[in-house]
Amino acid sequence: MPVIEVTNLHKRYGDLVAVDDVTFTVEGGEIFGILGPNGAGKTTTVECVAGLRVPDGGGVSVLGLDPRRDAAPLRERVGVQLQESQLPDRLRVGEALDLYASFYRDPADPGELIDRLGLGAKRGTPYKKLSGGQKQRLSIALALVGNPEIAILDELTTGLDPQARRDTWGLIEQVRDSGVTIILVTHFMEEAERLCDRIAVIDRGRVVALDSPAGLVSRVAPEQRVRFRPSAPVDDQLFTDLPEVTAVQRTGGHLVVTGTGELLHAVTSVLARNQIVVADLRLEQSTLDDAFVELTGHRTTD
Numbered sequence: 001m002p003v004i005e006v007t008n009l010h011k012r013y014g015d016l017v018a019v020d021d022v023t024f025t026v027e028g029g030e031i032f033g034i035l036g037p038n039g040a041g042k043t044t045t046v047e048c049v050a051g052l053r054v055p056d057g058g059g060v061s062v063l064g065l066d067p068r069r070d071a072a073p074l075r076e077r078v079g080v081q082l083q084e085s086q087l088p089d090r091l092r093v094g095e096a097l098d099l100y101a102s103f104y105r106d107p108a109d110p111g112e113l114i115d116r117l118g119l120g121a122k123r124g125t126p127y128k129k130l131s132g133g134q135k136q137r138l139s140i141a142l143a144l145v146g147n148p149e150i151a152i153l154d155e156l157t158t159g160l161d162p163q164a165r166r167d168t169w170g171l172i173e174q175v176r177d178s179g180v181t182i183i184l185v186t187h188f189m190e191e192a193e194r195l196c197d198r199i200a201v202i203d204r205g206r207v208v209a210l211d212s213p214a215g216l217v218s219r220v221a222p223e224q225r226v227r228f229r230p231s232a233p234v235d236d237q238l239f240t241d242l243p244e245v246t247a248v249q250r251t252g253g254h255l256v257v258t259g260t261g262e263l264l265h266a267v268t269s270v271l272a273r274n275q276i277v278v279a280d281l282r283l284e285q286s287t288l289d290d291a292f293v294e295l296t297g298h299r300t301t302d
């Protein structure tokens, strides 16, 4: 059952069209990614979903309600973590959670949430003394303290080091496993690939593709490459004869066999049948990054 429905959403800032006819639905219990380069319209889209901006056209329905008209009941059911949320420097972690919990009718236990987010030792620490990763975890805790059914998380790992980013991913998976539906805005491919059940790729205000990470990859770039270094000369034709193979190239001492389907199995069978010993055997597949470039014509970091 869709919990969020966005239909033909339009939003301009003066002459600038930030969101141009965006349509998608988010199913209950999934992590739905909104992936795109800077300025693509991701934040504007989720701000419309969160009721923080008024669309110029189109419709948004969240849990069957209108984010603007039904702002009060939705505040109880949707947790929002927006980019670069700031808290007063001297506010302590425990105080921030208690304060936010007081805004809700049926909040989570702040102490339990602090422990769950790995901030137990920081309960008495003022906001300004937290590291980037700890601030980020606190902002996730604040988005979850109302026990929401939906959490909207915008760029939650931007600025974190790789370890903190991975820890945060683990946390988001736990939140999803507890039954919360998540909209995750990101421009990190690896993050989208690891966490999201489905991804809307947004570029210049439009949805250019919507699929699972694997679906996006296979849709635009189904080819795989098997790369290896044979220990003795090999005839290319052994591979070009295979129905799975589309090309054979040589680079240095390596052979690169490109193709589709069960390519790895086909190539290794030929090698075994002909008693060819190889070194450095590697299967290279297209990544979400490749798919993104093909879909939009540029990288997210461009």
Ligand SMILES: Nc1ncnc2c1ncn2[C@@H]1O[C@H](COP(=O)(O)OP(=O)(O)OP(=O)(O)O)[C@@H](O)[C@H]1O
Residues within 6 Å of the ligand: 013, 016, 018, 036, 037, 038, 039, 040, 041, 042, 043, 044, 045, 187
């Ligand atoms: N309040 C505003 N007033 C005018 N223009 C805005 C405003 N907010 C965003 N924009 C512009 O609208 C476009 C879309 O911005 P938005 O923040 O939605 O994109 P984004 O995909 O979230 O980008 P980022 O990843 O950089 O946050 C950008 O060109 C941005 O400069």
